[in-house]
Amino acid sequence: MYWNEKMECMPVEEMRKFQYTGFKSLIEKLYNSNKFYHDRMKSVNVRPDDIRSLDDVRKLPFMYKQDLRDYYPTKLFNVPNTDIIRFHASSGTSGKPTVVGYTENDLNYWTDSLARALTSIGIGDKDILQVSYGYGLFTGGLGLHYGAEKVGASVVPTSVGNTERQLELMQDLDVTAIACTPSYLIHMSDVANKMGIDIKKDTCLKKAVLGAEPWTESMRTKIESTMGIRAYDIYGTSEMAGPMFTECEERDGIHISGDHMYVEILDPETGEILEDGEKGEMVVTMLQKEAFPLVRFKIRDITSLNHDVCECGRTSPRISKITGRSDDMLIIRGINVFPSQIEYTLMRIPEIGNQYMIEVTRDGALDNMRIMVELKPDMFSDKVTDLVRLRMRIESELRKYLEIAAVVELKAPGELPRFEGKAKRVIDKRVF
Ligand code: DLL
Numbered sequence: 001m002y003w004n005e006k007m008e009c010m011p012v013e014e015m016r017k018f019q020y021t022g023f024k025s026l027i028e029k030l031y032n033s034n035k036f037y038h039d040r041m042k043s044v045n046v047r048p049d050d051i052r053s054l055d056d057v058r059k060l061p062f063m064y065k066q067d068l069r070d071y072y073p074t075k076l077f078n079v080p081n082t083d084i085i086r087f088h089a090s091s092g093t094s095g096k097p098t099v100v101g102y103t104e105n106d107l108n109y110w111t112d113s114l115a116r117a118l119t120s121i122g123i124g125d126k127d128i129l130q131v132s133y134g135y136g137l138f139t140g141g142l143g144l145h146y147g148a149e150k151v152g153a154s155v156v157p158t159s160v161g162n163t164e165r166q167l168e169l170m171q172d173l174d175v176t177a178i179a180c181t182p183s184y185l186i187h188m189s190d191v192a193n194k195m196g197i198d199i200k201k202d203t204c205l206k207k208a209v210l211g212a213e214p215w216t217e218s219m220r221t222k223i224e225s226t227m228g229i230r231a232y233d234i235y236g237t238s239e240m241a242g243p244m245f246t247e248c249e250e251r252d253g254i255h256i257s258g259d260h261m262y263v264e265i266l267d268p269e270t271g272e273i274l275e276d277g278e279k280g281e282m283v284v285t286m287l288q289k290e291a292f293p294l295v296r297f298k299i300r301d302i303t304s305l306n307h308d309v310c311e312c313g314r315t316s317p318r319i320s321k322i323t324g325r326s327d328d329m330l331i332i333r334g335i336n337v338f339p340s341q342i343e344y345t346l347m348r349i350p351e352i353g354n355q356y357m358i359e360v361t362r363d364g365a366l367d368n369m370r371i372m373v374e375l376k377p378d379m380f381s382d383k384v385t386d387l388v389r390l391r392m393r394i395e396s397e398l399r400k401y402l403e404i405a406a407v408v409e410l411k412a413p414g415e416l417p418r419f420e421g422k423a424k425r426v427i428d429k430r431v432f
Contacts (some may be wrong), residue, residue, distance in 0.1 A: 002150055004112075020053060040278045052065075068147050073096070086101070088142075127154070127207075128177070130178045132185075163188055164195060204213075217321075233247050237379060240284060261286055263317065285294075341402060355416045368405040371407070394408045
């Protein structure tokens with residue numbers, strides 16, 4: 001049992017005061033020590049003295065994923081390199097990834113947030129938690145790993161893949177909870193069926209902590225009824241730290257600990273701040289981060305905010321299930337893919353012309369991506385072996401930059417549809 005009653009149950013007005021104090025000292029620190037934030041504030045003529053209430057956050061400019069790319073890899077960091085003890089990275093909008101650094105305190109805050117979240121869904125020292133999120137640069141594996149150890153659970157760090165072996169371990173070690181993407185859990189269940197394992201009867205699995213990609217209430221119902229478990233939503237992004245917040249046992253929104261993060265919801269069209277219950281794009285300010293601060297960062301996820309006190313007793317605001325994004329990022333097998341990254345990779349291959357199309361489909365539980373590319377006229381050869389070699393080279397380049405497999409189809413010049421006006425390059429046929 002790991003929770004912070006003072007923070008998690010603090011009256012809303014008191015929490016706002018607490019957030020204001022944290023925010024004010026963050027802004028003072030950044031204004032005085034970080035060129036990026038200093039220049040941004042100067043550009044709108046705001047000094048730390050102008051921040052006199054939490055609502056004054058609105059005076060500050062937004063931060064975008066593009067900023068992370070422009071200041072790649074570590075120019076936005078606010079501590080000396082010697083204080084960084086971990087890096088993670090996630091897909092950027094083109095070419096380079098987004099790099100996030102952590103001090104020791106950052107890792108502690110992140111772990112603290114996850115430990116509170118796991119406690120809120122009843123995962124503790126009696127649990128054996130299989131972490132089937134990817135370990136490595138992706139934040140899912142290591143994030144859940146440390147959070148679960150903090151609550152005293154026994155961790156089975158399987159990472160993603162090798163599903164048959166995962167299922168054997170699940171049975172042999174009496175795993176009680178699993179953390180992975182919802183689509184991977186559905187895939188596991190399909191593989192279990194083929195192996196003659198009924199997760200409901202033949203394993204001790206009771207809970208699943210699912211996130212890193214959008215999923216719906218109907219997926220939850222399907223997962224729960226076929227596997228005999230309770231499934232909880234977990235949310236976070238690498239820029240925030242990684243996975244950080246979950247639903248509680250009530251499952252009426254994802255609790256956002258006010259001492260960790262301040263959330264605003266904006267109308268994506270007008271930029272106006274929206275009221276509780278209204279859907280818009282989420283903007284976050286991290287209140288405790290040292291290495292890689294985040295002030296008014298446009299995450300691009302669409303959700304709504306609710307400040308009512310939850311039945312569980314926690315007063316922290318809750319966001320509703322993420323229903324989409326205000327940009328064109330795709331999440332394929334739990335991995336973020338920007339069409340601009342695909343374009344960047346394709347356009348560096350001299351044989352490829354200007355036209356391409358991306359098609360995403362779902363086969364069972366697994367996402368598949370097909371990329372159709374038109375070749376330049378002089379590159380289109382009759383020799384099948386040349387074309388096969390070229391296709392394999394393009395697939396390998398894409399795998400290198402996107403970290404997921406895509407099937408490439410080569411097209412003759414002029415074969416792909418042309419559009420008047422904005423080209424439709426992405427066809428997402430998945431039903432969520
Ligand atoms: O996906 C961190 C994470 C790991 C979250 C494990 C949950 C579990 P990124 O790779 O930076 O970080 O991707 C962040 O994924 O902006 C959302 O668009 C999407 N996403 C994450 N969780 C959810 C969720 C991790 N529960 C991006 N529902 C975010 C819907 C989600 N989308």
